[in-house]
Amino acid sequence: MISPGDVGGDPLTEEIVELTGLLRRVVGRRVRDREAVDDIVQETLARLLAARTRLDGRAIGPYAIVTARNLVKSQWQRADVGKRHEHRLADTRDPVRPDEPLLEQEEAEAIRIALDRLAPRERDVLVAHVVEGRDTGSLADDLASTPGAVAAQLGRSRAKLRVEYILALEGEPPTRQCRPVLLSLSAGDRRRQGELDAGYHLLDCDFCASMSEPLFDRRAKATADEVRIPVTVDADVVVARQRGREVAVQAGFSATEATVIATAISEISRNIVRFARRGEVTVTILTDDGASGVLVVAQDAGPGIPDIDLALQEGHTTYGGLGLGLPGSRRLMDEFEISSEVGRGTTVTMTKWHRR
Amino acid sequence: MFVSILQQGDFLIASIHAALDDSELMRFQKDVMAEIANHRAKGVIIDVAALDVLDSFGSWSLRNLVHMARLRGATTVIVGIQPEVAFSIVELGMELDVTTALDLENGLEYLESVTTGHRAGKSMLGVLGSHDT
Ligand SMILES: [Zn+2]
Numbered sequence: 001m002i003s004p005g006d007v008g009g010d011p012l013t014e015e016i017v018e019l020t021g022l023l024r025r026v027v028g029r030r031v032r033d034r035e036a037v038d039d040i041v042q043e044t045l046a047r048l049l050a051a052r053t054r055l056d057g058r059a060i061g062p063y064a065i066v067t068a069r070n071l072v073k074s075q076w077q078r079a080d081v082g083k084r085h086e087h088r089l090a091d092t093r094d095p096v097r098p099d100e101p102l103l104e105q106e107e108a109e110a111i112r113i114a115l116d117r118l119a120p121r122e123r124d125v126l127v128a129h130v131v132e133g134r135d136t137g138s139l140a141d142d143l144a145s146t147p148g149a150v151a152a153q154l155g156r157s158r159a160k161l162r163v164e165y166i167l168a169l170e171g172e173p174p175t176r177q178c179r180p181v182l183l184s185l186s187a188g189d190r191r192r193q194g195e196l197d198a199g200y201h202l203l204d205c206d207f208c209a210s211m212s213e214p215l216f217d218r219r220a221k222a223t224a225d226e227v228r229i230p231v232t233v234d235a236d237v238v239v240a241r242q243r244g245r246e247v248a249v250q251a252g253f254s255a256t257e258a259t260v261i262a263t264a265i266s267e268i269s270r271n272i273v274r275f276a277r278r279g280e281v282t283v284t285i286l287t288d289d290g291a292s293g294v295l296v297v298a299q300d301a302g303p304g305i306p307d308i309d310l311a312l313q314e315g316h317t318t319y320g321g322l323g324l325g326l327p328g329s330r331r332l333m334d335e336f337e338i339s340s341e342v343g344r345g346t347t348v349t350m351t352k353w354h355r356r
Numbered sequence: 357m358f359v360s361i362l363q364q365g366d367f368l369i370a371s372i373h374a375a376l377d378d379s380e381l382m383r384f385q386k387d388v389m390a391e392i393a394n395h396r397a398k399g400v401i402i403d404v405a406a407l408d409v410l411d412s413f414g415s416w417s418l419r420n421l422v423h424m425a426r427l428r429g430a431t432t433v434i435v436g437i438q439p440e441v442a443f444s445i446v447e448l449g450m451e452l453d454v455t456t457a458l459d460l461e462n463g464l465e466y467l468e469s470v471t472t473g474h475r476a477g478k479s480m481l482g483v484l485g486s487h488d489t
Contacts, residue, residue, distance in 0.1 A: 267411050
C-alpha cells in the first residue's frame with residue numbers, strides 16, 4: 001500500500017501522489033465498488049512510482065490515467081473469466097491451456113520478426129551478447145568502441161526489440177507517431193518523450209495506451225540498479241553526485257574511487273546547468289564477466305557544443321577562468337565519450353571499472 | 357546552517373558543515389570576505405571537512421577566496437580536506453595552490469607562526485573543537 005506518508009520529498013513523487021484525486025475520479029466513473037476503486041488507485045500509484053524516473057514530467061498525468069484505465073479493463077476481464085468458469089469449479093489460474101503450443105509458436109515468430117527489424121549491426125551485437133554471452137568488453141574490442149558505449153547501445157537495442165516484439169504480436173500501430181512514442185517509452189528516453197509529446201499521444205491513442213505498460217514493466221525490472229537525476233539548478237549538481245556516489249559504493253567501489261566518480265559527475269552535471277539549463281544524469285551499475293563498474297550518462301537538450309575538441313582541451317575557458325569540466329571528468333573516468341549536435345543537445349557517456 | 361564564521365581574536369574560523377552547491381559556495385566566499393573586512397582579521401581558517409567533493413569549481417572558488425583574502429591582508433589556511441577528496445583533486449589535474457593543514461589545531465599553529473604579536477590560548481581550541489562537531 002502506498003500512502004502520501006510513505007514517500008519522500010522527491011518532487012516527482014509528490015506530483016504522482018497529488019494525482020490521487022484525479023485517479024479516483026477516473027476509476028470511480030468506471031468502477032462502482034469503493035474498495036475496488038481504492039485498490040486500482042493504489043496499484044496505479046505503485047506502478048507510476050516504479051516508472052517515474054523513466055517518464056517525462058508532462059507524460060506522468062496521461063500515463064497515470066492510461067494505467068488506471070488498463071487496470072480497470074483487466075479487472076473486468078478477470079471478473080468475466082471467473083463467471084465463465086464458475087460452473088466447472090476449476091482454478092481459473094490454471095496455466096495449461098489447449099492453445100499453449102500455438103501461443104509459443106506465435107511468440108517465437110514475433111521474436112524472429114522483431115530481430116529482423118533491427119539494423120544488421122545492432123542485431124549482431126545483441127545476439128552476440130544475449131545468445132553467445134559475449135561481454136561488453138570483448139564486443140567493444142571487436143567494434144573499436146568502449147564497453148560503456150556498447151552497454152548503452154545494447155540498452156537501446158533491447159528497447160527497440162521490446163517494441164518490435166509487441167508490434168509483431170499485436171499488429172502494426174494505427175499512426176506514424178505510435179512507433180517512435182513506444183520506442184521513447186521503452187528506452188526511458190525522457191528527452192525524446194518530451195519532443196514527441198508522448199503523454200498526449202498516450203491519451204489520444206488507445207493502441208499505444210494498451211502497449212505502453214508492458215513496455216515499462218519489463219524495463220523497470222531490468223534497471224533496478226540505476227538512478228536518474230533531473231538536473232536544472234545548482235542544487236541538483238550536489239544531488240547528482242551524492243546519488244552517484246551511493247550507486248558507486250553499491251557497485252563495490254572504495255570510498256576514494258566513489259569520490260572520484262562523484263567528482264566527475266559533479267563536473268558534467270554543472271555543464272548541464274551552465275550551458276543547457278535542463279538535462280539529466282543517469283548512473284547505472286554495470287556487471288560483465290565478473291567485473292563491475294558504473295556507467296554515467298549525462299544528457300541534455302541544450303545548444304550543443306560546436307567544437308568538441310576545443311571543449312576537451314585543458315584550460316579552455318568555459319567559466320570563471322577554469323575549464324576543467326570535460327577534460328577533468330575524462331581524466332577521472334576510464335572511458336569517456338561525448339556526442340553533441342548543435343541545436344539538439346549533448347550526451348556525455350562515461351564509465352569506470354572496479355579494480356580488484 | 358550550512359556554514360558558520362566565528363571570530364577568535366585576530367582570526368576567523370569559517371566552517372562548511374555540509375556539501376555546498378555553486379551558488380552557496382559563492383555566497384560563502386562573499387560572506388567570508390565581508391567578515392574579514394568587518395573584523396580586520398589577520399588570519400582565516402577555512403574548515404572544509406564536511407565537503408563531499410571538491411571539483412574544479414569548488415577548488416577554483418577556494419583558491420579565489422584565499423587570493424582575495426591575501427589582498428585584504430589576511431593569511432588563509434584550508435583545513436580538513438578529506439584524503440579521498442585530496443586524491444580526486446590531484447586526479448582531476450587541479451592545483452589547489454593554497455596552504456593546507458590537517459585540522460583546526462594545526463591550522464591555528466600555522467597562523468600563529470606567520471602572524472606576529474598574537475597568541476591563541478589552548479582553551480580556545482577546545483571551544484572550537486566542540487563547536488565543530
Ligand atoms: Zn499510438
